[in-house]
Amino acid sequence: MSFVLNAYCGIRFCCPDATHWEYVICILNPNPDAMSKMITENASEEFLHSLSNYCAIQGFVEDQFGLGLIARAVEEGISVINPLGIMIFNMGGRPGQAVCERLFERRGLRINKLWQTKILQAADTDISALVEIEKNSRHRFEFFMGLVGDAAYSALRSLLERLENPNTRKDARIFLAELHKRFDSKEASEKCLETYHFQIEDIYVEQYEGFEKRKKLTLMVIPSIFIPEDWSFTFYEGINRHPDSIFKEKTVAELGCGNGWISIAIAEKWSPLKVYGLDINPRAVKISWINLYLNALDDSGLPIYDGEKKTLLDRVEFHESDLLSYCRDNHIELERIVGCIPQILNPNPDAMSKMITENASEEFLHSLSNYCAIQGFVEDQFGLGLIARAVEEGISVINPLGIMIFNMGGRPGQAVCERLFERRGLRINKLWQTKILQAADTDISALVEIEKNSRHRFEFFMGLVGDQPICARTAWTYAKAGGRISHALSVYSCQLRQPNQVKKIFEFLRNGFHDISSSLDLSFEDDSVADEKIPFLAYLTNVLKEISFFPYEQPAGSKRFRSLISSFMRTYHRIPLTADNVVVFPSRTVAIESALRLLSPRLAIVDEQLTRHLPRQWLTSLNIEILWSISVIKRHAHLKSSYISVGFHISLKKRMSTSNPWSNLATNVYSQCTLLLSYSTKDIHYLYPTVYGCIVNFVVTRMVYSDLEVAFVISEEATMFKALSKTVELLQGNTAIISQYYYGCLFHELLAFQLADRHPPAQRVDEKAKTRKAIGFSSSAISVLDHAELSINETSESSLIHMDVDQSFLPITTPVKAAIFESFARQNIAESETDVTSGIKQLIHSSYGFASNGNTELIYADCPEALFNKLVLCCIQEGGTFCFPTGSNGNYVSAAKFLKAVIINVQTNPEVGFKLTEKTLANSLENVHKPWVYISGPTVNPTGLVYSNEEMKTLLTVCAEFGARVVLDTSFSGVEFNSKGQDGWDLDATLEKLSSNNPDFCASLLGGLFFKMLTGGIKFGFLLLNQASLVDAFHGFGGLSKPHRTIKYTLKKLLDLQEGKSKDLVNAIAEKKELLESRYKQLKETLEDCGWEVLEAQAGVSIVAKPSAYLGKNVKIKNDSSTRVIKLDDSNIREAMLLSTGLCINSAVWTGIPGYCRFTFALEESDFKRALDCITKFKSIVAN
Incomplete structure (x- = not known):
């Protein structure tokens, strides 16, 4: 009857226009056969009455919870109800709120809970069927012991209303004092809790002295909140180890405040500006307020003032809050955060999905103090997900100099607990550690399951005296047998290192990149590494947050980076440079080779250590031992003109972190040259006031991002600057932008604390030196650079399109940004995580039908341009002729000319969109010696047309007839938008057949992923070679700038996402x-x-x-x-x-x-x- 009345109550007050209402039975009959009887008017009274208590199995999944009849009623209701109709059902809460609500939601119904209360289970209802279900599954039904708990809480809530009212506050406090006296003994207090579901007790805190010299707090507890015990006492002891100034005049938040005793104790002892006690349990917040009044007022109801004439009511507030949501929503900046929150996953995950309301069951609300739900962090596997979330929320609201203090159960092991903080950029200090008994009402079966499915072992002890750790499985078995188990309990104090930068990093992760937060690792054994990496990660997050794409940068390098280099040289070396005196290269080897190809000297003297990656064909030996006795500055007088001397010279000392990761290479390109071999800065200081030349510098880090290199050439000659800018554009395209970001960040750190314009600008000693004649450029270089159509160097005032x-x-997609950040945020990346070979082979095979064999080799570079130019050099060495169709990449054609290759143009016709045809290609190759044929496809750059599979097979057949080497450039393919009916290439069988017929024929595949993945400014090139002789020839030309592991990690992530058909990436x-x-x-x-x-x-x-x-x-x-x-x-x-x-x-x-x-x-x-x-x-x- 009470069920019916409650349902009626909900209709009457909440839904007066309801169109369909049913009261449906929600318990399976313990005697299933009884339900098979014919239901007639003449059936027995007992049988007919049982129909109001039990239901039969209906053939729905909800039968297991006794909800099959409701499920059937809902589905029948859907068939007959008006489209705008409403169905209202009474639902017994025994299966749990989540199960009940899912019954409706999975059938497409929006639900609204109109009313909830407790009723007594009917005495004549047999619940044995539910017991059987619990025996055979992990599901747990919900019942309560009587109705007293809610009645007691309702009375306490009314009492709080009187305490909040200034007019009735005094009488209410006097009533509490009398109530406390009524149950003043321990036995009476425990009896009160058992009978009336509340308890008032005194907590004695040793050595605790407040303003009134009290050593106790008077506190109320109820069963639905966490009752103070060893866990929270240990936490308070840890807090006590801080100096007295820790909370003085500070804004503090306590997470999981329970009945509020720690918040009140902090306010009483340390006089903070404000303490916010926060708890997700609404009943805990209400009881905390009652306890605040209990301790802010004396037994006569009068305020207790401290030395500053303030009461606890001035210093403490309690609020319902999911961790720090209250502070975030109200923009409260905290100076101290303390937390004593659950660290075990709930063994019944469904239970954690319930709505947390004031009317929820006492058992469920109390479970919130023991268990936590999965939070989406890597620490979930150890039960520490809620702590991890609390730390990250704390980072967002805490003052940069603030401190967080957390209680940590030692079950996962100390290393795991400490890493939780350290990998988030926190310095930690263990304040206190002890052992406590595992709470008897805490189920550790979730930890047992984790051990079964992983290699991790939790740490428990047998009792409080055991010193040998045991795993969760052993502990669980021991506890089941009646033994008491314990675990370590530690209190950690945490403070952000480089707080402003760490805050920026976590702000970025919160805004759409939470999935990669598990990859972040800000723990460092060496503080100097942290001093480099954390500011860069903060800068990178700012870049990825602020820009939707990587902006255009001149081939000479990022204007910001070049400006920082020139500022560094002016500030630290007193050299008058500007950004237009600096050209950036991927590496020093590339810079040296590019300069030598530009200048083509008769002889270049290169330090032996720098020759390892230069083309083998260039290397010879020269007996110049006599020079080693000559001083650095005088040596140039003994060298003849037209030499270029190259040495290395460490002149930039890292003033902020790792030991000497900076070095530079000095090169003077004038007719009388200097070979620098010194390791001090005095040579560069001596050299620059008098000598106008060209210095090649490189910076490379060994400790932060191993072998991440950038080189830059300094030249005060405008013609040299322009020529080098064009050279790097032809031979390399440009230098990886994020490498420039990284070193730009370090240069900025070195300049940030400097006072600007403190010294007058440096002046040249010998201005006439500018008129000295430099070695001229090679004739081919002059011709190409004068006529090639290369990038336009815009001024700072211009805004070119x-x-x-x-x-x-185009906007960089979220998966790409996530992969970029993750590649730099990770530490200890395994080689397998940067191995892109299998992914690229799969891509090549699926897109172009290129299969791999024993002779196949994949070569990687920063960009496709560098790989193409090495192929041109192979052609030159072989004495071949490079054949370009008219309508090819203009930069590639100019680069081949710059390298002095023999070139012919294969004429194409407008009738076929300027694509190669069988006829035009065959006619062009008839009289060509050792032809190398360049084909851009499937997508042709620049026309945007596409070669079909059949067209390509035909062209390859023609090339094979003439023994040509074919370079298939797929760099510009992957974004076909108007090529229906063309499903890519499948060339494997054709290539195998053609190669077997003519051994001289081979096809190399050149490619990149920046268009296929739409990665914007992130470039990567690959080259597939399948002829052993060509592989050997290619490797003979060193100096190839390889992609850094961060780039390969990024691309592997994207390739894996593409192979897994990631919805986000595919849709983007x-x-x-x-x-x-x-x-x-x-x-x-x-x-x-x-x-x-x-x-x-x-x-x-x-x-x-x-x-x-x-x-x-x-x-x-x-x-x-x-x-x-x-x-x-x-x-x-x-x-x-x-x-x-x-x-x-x-x-x-x-x-x-x-x-x-x-x-x-x-x-x-x-x-x-x-x-x-x-x-x-x-x-x-x-x-x-």
């Missing part, structure tokens, strides 16, 4: 393809509207178009006070558009297709719109 670079400026790539298709259509439409002939594209990020309406017309370019007239053709239209609109494109000089220019369209959204406006603006300028 780059539709002339092969870089994606699909969205980008749709965006590129939309961009292509918009650009094509705008160009055609403005008089351009656009070649239809199918893929990639670029298109080509012919400016038919502009050729031969004059355009006036206004420049300050003068006006310049340009007669437009397919080579100077780039300059005209740049000067008149600020839009950078590639002309026919770059594309190699007469009359056609290239436009890339993977731009940031606002830049793309500006680019379209520039195209339209140029039309109007020409028209006028």
Whole structure:
């Protein structure tokens, strides 16, 4: 009857317009056969009455909880109810709230709990069926001992209302005093708890002295909250080991305050500014307030004032809060956080999914003090997930100089407990440690399960005197047999190292990157390593947070990085440099080789240690032992002109961390040169006031990110700077941007504390030295650099739009950002975690049908450009001819010319979109000696067309007939958006057949992942070689800058995500393809509207178009006070558009297709719109 009344009550007050209501039986009949009887009017009264208590099995999964009849009623209700109708059911809470609510939710129903109370279980209802279910499963039903607990709590809540009211506060406090006296003995107090479900007791704290010299606190407890015992007493003892100033005038929060005694004790003893006692249990908060009034007022109801004329009511507040949510939501910055919270996973995970409300059962609310749910942290496996979450929330709200203090049960082992804090950037101090008995009401079966499924062993002891640890399984068995088990209990004090930076890191992780928080490791044995790594990680998180893509940087290097280098040289070495005197290279070997290829000296004297990675063909020996007796500064007089001397010279001392990780390589390229071998800074100080030259420096870290290297060349000659900038663009593309970020961060740290402009600018001693004639550039270098269409060096004031670079400026996807950060945040990365070989082989096989065999070798580099140029050198060494189709990558063509390769152009036709055909290729190769054929595909750069599988098989067959070596460049493939019906290549069988027929034929696959994964500025190149002789020749040309392990880790993560068809990554790539298709259509439409002939594209990020309406017309370019007239053709239209609109494109000089220019369209959204406006603006300028 009470069930029916409660259901009616809910309808009456909460849902007056209900359209469907049922009261349904929720217990299986312990005698299933009884339910098979025919239900008729003449059946027995006992049987008919049983229908109101029991139900039969209905064939639903909910039968196991006795809810099968309700499940059937819901599904029948769905079939007959109005679409806007409402169903209301009475649900006995025995199966647990989560089970009850899931019954409705999994059938597509939104639910609203209208009412909840407790009722007595009907005496004539047999619950033995539920007992059987518990025996055969891990599920536990919920019953309570009588109704007294709720009645007592309701009375206490009413009492709190009187305490909160100033008019009734005094009388209510007097009542509590009288109540305390009524049950003043220990026996009476325990009887009160057993009978009336509350207890008032005194807690004596040894050596505790408050303002009134009291040594006790008077506290109330109820069964649904944590009762003070050894666990919390040990915690308070640990807090007591801090000096008295620890909490004085500080803002403090206590997590899991229970009945509030520790918060009150802290306020009483140390006079903090404010203590916030926080607990997720709403009943605990109410009882804490009662205890606050018990101790803030005396037995007469009068306030107790401290030395500052404040009461505990002025210093303490209690709030319902899931860990620190109250402080976060109210923007409260804390100076101290203390926490004594659960550290064992609930053996019944479903129980933790219940709604935590004031009306929840006493048993459930009390379980919150013993168990925690899975929190999504790696520490969950040890039961420490809630502590881990508390620490990370604490980092977000604590003052940078704040302190956190936590109680840690030693069950997982001390190393695990301490690592929880240290890997989050906290310095720890163990304040206190003891042993306590394991609470008898705490089920450790969850720890037993963890041991069964892992190699980890928890630590328990037999009683308090045992000193040999035992595992959870042994402890569980021992406890079942009646023994008492114990575990260590420690109190840790934690403080952030480099707090502002650590806070930035965790703010980044909270905003969408929680999944990678388990990879973060800010624990360091060497503080100097922490001083480097933590600021960089903070800077990296800021970069990844603030930017949606990596911005365009000149090939000479990041402007910020070059400015920091020049500032460092001015500040530490008094050398008057600017950013335009610095060119950045991936490594010193690349810098040396690039400089030597640019200058082509007759002889270069190179220190032996630096020759290991230079091309073997360059190396010879020269007997110059006599020079070693000559001093460093005078030695140049004994060298003849046209030498370049190269040595190494450590001149930059790391002033902040690791021991001498900086070194630099000095190179003077003038006709009289200096070979520097000293290890002090005095040489560079002596050299620079008088000598104008070129110095190659490199920085490499050994301890933080092993072998992460960046080199930079310093030259005060403008012509040298420009030439080196163009050289690095042709041979390397650019230097890894994050490497520049890392060392830029270190340079910034070295400069941040310096006072600006404290010294007058440094001056040259010998200004005439600027006029000395340097060694000239090679003839091929001069020709290529003068005519190649390379990047435009913009000034700091300009804001150019780059539709002339092969870089994606589309938003970087979240999986890519996560992988980048994780690669730098991890420590002790295993080699297998950076091995991308299997992933790339799988990618090559699935996309292009390239199979691996015994002769196959994969070679990796920072970028595809570097690998391509080594192939060109192999061609030159072999005496071959490099064949480029018209309509190829203009930078590749220029690079081959720069390296002095023999080149021919294979003419292509507009009728087929300037793609190679069988006929044009065969005609071009007829008289070519040792041809090397370059083919960009499946996606052609720059046209955006796609070679089909059949087209490629045909072209390879032609190449095999002439014994050609084929370079298949897939670097620009992977973003096909308009190539339906073309499923990639499957060339394995064709290549195997052709290779067996002609041994001279081979096909090498060049590729990169920056377009396929849309990684923006993160570049990576790979080269698949399958001919042993070519592999040997390739390795003969050293100097290849290999990708750092952080890049390989990033790419392996992305390859694994792609192979696993990660929804986030797959969706992100699909969205980008749709965006590129939309961009292509918009650009094509705008160009055609403005008089351009656009070649239809199918893929990639670029298109080509012919400016038919502009050729031969004059355009006036206004420049300050003068006006310049340009007669437009397919080579100077780039300059005209740049000067008149600020839009950078590639002309026919770059594309190699007469009359056609290239436009890339993977731009940031606002830049793309500006680019379209520039195209339209140029039309109007020409028209006028």
